[in-house]
Amino acid sequence: MRLFKKFRRSEGNSASNHHDGRMSRFLRRNFSTQGNLDEGLQLLNEYLGLTAANSHLTMSGDETVKAPTQAHARAVIYAPDMDGQADPGEVVWVNIRTQKNGELELRSVLIIGRRKHTLLGLLISSNADFNDSPNWIRIGSGPWEQEGNEAYIRLDKVLEVPESEIQRRGVSMPERRYDLIAARLRSDYGWH
Template identity: 40%
Template sequence: MKPFTESGASDHSPEAELPGRSGPFATTEAEPRDVGPVRTSYAPDRDGDPDPGEIVWTWVPYEENDGRGKDRPVLVVAREPAGTLLAVQLSSKRHDRDHEWVPIGVGPWDQRGRESWVDVDRVLRIHDEGMRREACALDRGRFDRVVTRLRERYGWR
């Protein structure tokens, strides 16, 4: 895992130093129906690397794809054969009646103890080196609830 550091150099903003923001390990949007066979798994391992079932922090570009985004938690749902991972973003904004969002409740990924939702409409591709930190492992029941919705929506296994 690449440690989070701020360069302090005048030609680099601290935001540019966030893992996953740019370069070969940038977080990108994946087309979930075109990624090939996806086998989701629950395999959290508190080893500093992102694993399926874990919530990790990385840079997430805004949907407008205009270069803006923010550092946020994502739930890792699968590892791809090339070593990249597929993940879905979390939000503390209420999405009670929105079918594209799965409620997962509260957890240590949110220091303010707010309820969270997972967006199954948007799948992200992340890299081990593009992650800032592990937050926690999501329990198996909540993970399975998210994965069930992803399988229904995209035909994953």
């Protein structure tokens, strides 16, 4: 701050050339760029743990909890908003184990609610065996299924997922399909 005041006082003086030189040297020495923007972003990503080398650290375990749907009965609304938080109606991707002691799989999940920083979601699957199961309903194809197959959503289990463990891709369930899911949650599982 003192240097800035000194520089401002000297602007009108003939001796300002001397101070301009000092200021220029000061600015070059302390504020010159080293490398380029890509290198800076790479360093920042490494520091934040967002590089491929660190990806095993961020998504290393199955942090999801599976619970009966009735245990989470609450108001169900459609409110997708591609802001900072995942909202009901959005489809997100989560690393989960679908079988006991199985490998982690990146699976699509429909968000139906939240509890602070924990999201409540329903598992989406393209397994046609679920077509006749009373705990699953058909939701059709969409961006939640990479190969364009018909998909189904599980209603009897809610996944509790830490919001920090999801991947967002800007996908939301169409409102009419979400309304069908909400109607089943209300009629069969005590949601309102």
